[in-house]
Amino acid sequence: MGRHREFDVEKALDAALCVFWRKGYEGASYADLTEAAGVERPALYSAFGNKEALFRKVLARYYERYVDYLPAALQLPTAREVAAHVLQGAIDLTTRYPDHTGCLAIQGVLAGSDEAEPVRQALIESRAEGEAQLRERFERAKAEGDLPETARPDTLAAFLMAVLHGMAVQAKAGFSRETLEAVAEQALVTWPAGRGEGALRPKPRP
Amino acid sequence: MGRHREFDVEKALDAALCVFWRKGYEGASYADLTEAAGVERPALYSAFGNKEALFRKVLARYYERYVDYLPAALQLPTAREVAAHVLQGAIDLTTRYPDHTGCLAIQGVLAGSDEAEPVRQALIESRAEGEAQLRERFERAKAEGDLPETARPDTLAAFLMAVLHGMAVQAKAGFSRETLEAVAEQALVTWPAGRGEGALRPKPRP
DNA sequence: GCGGTTTAATAACGATCGTTATGAAAATAA
DNA sequence: TTATTTTCATAACGATCGTTATTAAACCGC
Numbered sequence: 001m002g003r004h005r006e007f008d009v010e011k012a013l014d015a016a017l018c019v020f021w022r023k024g025y026e027g028a029s030y031a032d033l034t035e036a037a038g039v040e041r042p043a044l045y046s047a048f049g050n051k052e053a054l055f056r057k058v059l060a061r062y063y064e065r066y067v068d069y070l071p072a073a074l075q076l077p078t079a080r081e082v083a084a085h086v087l088q089g090a091i092d093l094t095t096r097y098p099d100h101t102g103c104l105a106i107q108g109v110l111a112g113s114d115e116a117e118p119v120r121q122a123l124i125e126s127r128a129e130g131e132a133q134l135r136e137r138f139e140r141a142k143a144e145g146d147l148p149e150t151a152r153p154d155t156l157a158a159f160l161m162a163v164l165h166g167m168a169v170q171a172k173a174g175f176s177r178e179t180l181e182a183v184a185e186q187a188l189v190t191w192p193a194g195r196g197e198g199a200l201r202p203k204p205r206p
Numbered sequence: 207m208g209r210h211r212e213f214d215v216e217k218a219l220d221a222a223l224c225v226f227w228r229k230g231y232e233g234a235s236y237a238d239l240t241e242a243a244g245v246e247r248p249a250l251y252s253a254f255g256n257k258e259a260l261f262r263k264v265l266a267r268y269y270e271r272y273v274d275y276l277p278a279a280l281q282l283p284t285a286r287e288v289a290a291h292v293l294q295g296a297i298d299l300t301t302r303y304p305d306h307t308g309c310l311a312i313q314g315v316l317a318g319s320d321e322a323e324p325v326r327q328a329l330i331e332s333r334a335e336g337e338a339q340l341r342e343r344f345e346r347a348k349a350e351g352d353l354p355e356t357a358r359p360d361t362l363a364a365f366l367m368a369v370l371h372g373m374a375v376q377a378k379a380g381f382s383r384e385t386l387e388a389v390a391e392q393a394l395v396t397w398p399a400g401r402g403e404g405a406l407r408p409k410p411r412p
Numbered sequence: 413g414c415g416g417t418t419t420a421a422t423a424a425c426g427a428t429c430g431t432t433a434t435g436a437a438a439a440t441a442a
Numbered sequence: 443t444t445a446t447t448t449t450c451a452t453a454a455c456g457a458t459c460g461t462t463a464t465t466a467a468a469c470c471g472c
Contacts, residue, residue: 001446003447211420
């Protein structure tokens with residue numbers, strides 16, 4: 001019973017996602033959000049809660065709908081393919097939409113007021129989750145001989161994430177897709193090779 | 207003639223620098239700045255202008271006093287040493303002060319409101335300047351045979367900056383110095399070698 | 413000491429921040 | 443139709459934002 005909702009919750013969430021993506025958590029005002037969603041302020045509150053709750057819903061949606069290349073990449077047969085696919089997926093994501101470049105999980109809150117601290121921590125955790133998934137995948141690759149015995153899965157995951165984060169910063173700064181692809185290619189030059197990948201073995205110490 | 211200034215301008219600038227470093231441009235309120243500087247609001251305005259002007263002065267100070275490892279690195283004899291020194295310098299800078307980790311030029315403004323757009327552009331330009339200096343240094347290295355003929359100085363500079371930016375994000379997220387050093391080491395694994403560095407030459411294409 | 417000048421401190425400015433009463437409009441249940 | 447419930451829209455809340463009159467105090471040259 002009761003009156004029906006007149007606006008599309010999914011559309012409103014998408015609109016809020018775009019605003020947060022472009023301006024970050026603190027840079028996006030509630031006026032920006034309501035205007036983009038085409039919804040009055042109390043309607044947004046009753047549907048999603050306050051600004052922080054709305055951002056958390058948006059963040060979950062972001063990972064589900066836009067960072068879907070990560071779970072897809074983890075299923076690829078070799079660690080190198082995983083890394084290459086993640087890099088290419090990130091480049092696509094961070095340069096595809098000209099009006100909101102970069103990565104929401106990075107530029108959402110890197111630094112901010114004390115009020116934004118819980119959101120900042122949430123973003124840190126979300127990125128740590130992705131890094132952990134990569135690390136576990138690389139541990140598996142090492143066990144499978146896909147990575148050499150000398151490889152450090154935790155370091156490779158941290159390094160790959162660093163490149164991804166750096167490219168996100170550069171994408172937000174307006175870097176072209178071509179430039180970022182060159183960066184990603186350079187990052188892969190160093191990638192260690194496993195057995196049967198036709199690459200040089202690590203030099204044995206004399 | 208006239209009354210003398212009672213507060214130390216340098217100290218006030220340092221205090222503002224720390225606040226901006228920790229909270230970013232928009233996250234730092236004028237109340238934060240005046241409290242940290244121990245100076246009343248109109249005094250800060252009369253000494254430095256408005257918030258944007260103050261931030262620009264702080265940014266210049268930041269590069270002069272904290273990113274001094276970059277000009278020092280550019281003078282090293284080989285491109286690899288340049289890269290290694292810049293990476294180590296960035297790690298030191300972004301992890302040395304526990305209460306303001308990361309890099310001001312990154313977390314100052316990555317994304318924000320329309321009001322912060324000029325400052326965001328200023329940070330983009332400042333980073334581009336550093337990247338250009340690295341690129342020119344690598345071009346010289348290529349001409350000197352320090353980098354192979356196949357090396358792309360622009361790509362190497364963009365890649366190195368990406369790793370630096372990524373490590374800054376990770377430092378702000380609380381990553382340890384040791385982790386970042388492993389990331390930097392991994393980044394250097396891919397570094398191309400020039401003549402006389404005892405490294406393998408690029409494989410000739412059959 | 414006195415006029416001219418610069419700074420210091422208090423207080424307030426209009427605007428915007430996130431958030432929420434309040435009452436009208438719409439839909440279901442009786 | 444009437445009662446009940448939920449949503450919608452207007453408006454306003456207190457707080458904080460960056461910025462600035464305004465006035466008192468400290469210094470210089472005379």
